[in-house]
Amino acid sequence: MELALLYSGGKDSSLAALTLDRFYDVTLVTAHFGVTEEFENARSAADALGFPFDTVELDREVAEEAVDRMLEDGYPRNGIQRVHEHALEVVAERDVVAVADGTRRDDRVPTVSRATAQSLEDRHGIDYLSPLAGFGRGAVDRLVERELDVETGPSEEIARADYEGELRELIRERGGEEAVATVFPEHDQTIVRGLA
Amino acid sequence: MELALLYSGGKDSSLAALTLDRFYDVTLVTAHFGVTEEFENARSAADALGFPFDTVELDREVAEEAVDRMLEDGYPRNGIQRVHEHALEVVAERDVVAVADGTRRDDRVPTVSRATAQSLEDRHGIDYLSPLAGFGRGAVDRLVERELDVETGPSEEIARADYEGELRELIRERGGEEAVATVFPEHDQTIVRGLA
Numbered sequence: 226m227e228l229a230l231l232y233s234g235g236k237d238s239s240l241a242a243l244t245l246d247r248f249y250d251v252t253l254v255t256a257h258f259g260v261t262e263e264f265e266n267a268r269s270a271a272d273a274l275g276f277p278f279d280t281v282e283l284d285r286e287v288a289e290e291a292v293d294r295m296l297e298d299g300y301p302r303n304g305i306q307r308v309h310e311h312a313l314e315v316v317a318e319r320d321v322v323a324v325a326d327g328t329r330r331d332d333r334v335p336t337v338s339r340a341t342a343q344s345l346e347d348r349h350g351i352d353y354l355s356p357l358a359g360f361g362r363g364a365v366d367r368l369v370e371r372e373l374d375v376e377t378g379p380s381e382e383i384a385r386a387d388y389e390g391e392l393r394e395l396i397r398e399r400g401g402e403e404a405v406a407t408v409f410p411e412h413d414q415t416i417v418r419g420l421a
Numbered sequence: 422m423e424l425a426l427l428y429s430g431g432k433d434s435s436l437a438a439l440t441l442d443r444f445y446d447v448t449l450v451t452a453h454f455g456v457t458e459e460f461e462n463a464r465s466a467a468d469a470l471g472f473p474f475d476t477v478e479l480d481r482e483v484a485e486e487a488v489d490r491m492l493e494d495g496y497p498r499n500g501i502q503r504v505h506e507h508a509l510e511v512v513a514e515r516d517v518v519a520v521a522d523g524t525r526r527d528d529r530v531p532t533v534s535r536a537t538a539q540s541l542e543d544r545h546g547i548d549y550l551s552p553l554a555g556f557g558r559g560a561v562d563r564l565v566e567r568e569l570d571v572e573t574g575p576s577e578e579i580a581r582a583d584y585e586g587e588l589r590e591l592i593r594e595r596g597g598e599e600a601v602a603t604v605f606p607e608h609d610q611t612i613v614r615g616l617a
Contacts, residue, residue, distance in 0.1 A: 226563070226567075243443065243444075244440065244443070244444075244552075246443075247439065247440070247442075247443060248439075248564055248567075248568070322563070323560060328555075330535060330538065330554070331535070339526060339527070342526065342557060343557065346557060346559065352556075352557060352559050352560035352563065353557065353560075354555055354556055354557075354560055355554075355555030356440075356552070356555050356556075357555065358526070358551075358554040358555030359524075359550055359551030359552050359553065359554030359555060360548075360550055360552075361538060361539065361542060361548060361549065361550075363542065363548050364519060364548035364549075364550055367422070367518070367548065368444055371422075371444075372444070
């Protein structure tokens, strides 16, 4: 059974892939807007984990709307949520039995409500899976430590492929580094280098 | 890493076991009140799947409270929820890194909220996992079809070990078959016979 997993190259979506590997033919799919080449980092992570990899291009208009929203809000939550929902819609168009992502129990964003999940399933005739929805932060950290080789650093240095890099770039074009720093507070990100 | 999974011998908790098997040393644990011997059916299912099996005895007072509540309500939901939360508390006392159950995204009962999960984790120093929390009914059905050999039938004939049989027995002692039929509408259950 073919499954497409929205993939950033980070620890959550990588762990989600390992969880589903027993049941599905998993392809890791990175969604991007054609703004940066950061999806190549996700490809490297997928290769290192031994999963097939593909990309899908998202609607640039959605990125612009998300940037408008983030600049207005002064924080990224609603913009990221909008982009994630759009990415799920696009990946659900693939010829697969199921789509999945790496959202966790304790994530604040993106989140996919039960109603959103069921709507996606009904409209596209696929199953939507969030295999880490029942895993808390502690469990994810412990499993990542055992299962994955990860590199952690500030988000401006670690080039993951989870929309954030591209959205930062679009915000930079509009308002420079200052706007980026306002919307995205400094935080660490991880990229997966391979299995532990 | 040792993990104790609350186990009924049914399809959901069996599928949960397969999901976690890659990451943990899973023991299937059936919680019971010492009312019936239905836990032996869960032991047979665990043996057929090749997992270690154990039982824990729950507080009989909780069963009586649950029965009071179910008779008062005329439906089982709140009573089952009370028993499930108690069972999680008891199994979390074991010498394990994590406890888990088979609750699914689309279950109405039992449910374990994020707050309840975090409280359980903090008080017992364990991780709580619900590996099917991100799986809808359709995905579970498709995976069960491929992975498990199951037998389905009316709940009075299929002797699973998910508290329901014992609670039915306690209700029968108080109000006879009529009371059982009032609280538990007829529905099908499944018990797992082995891997597909």
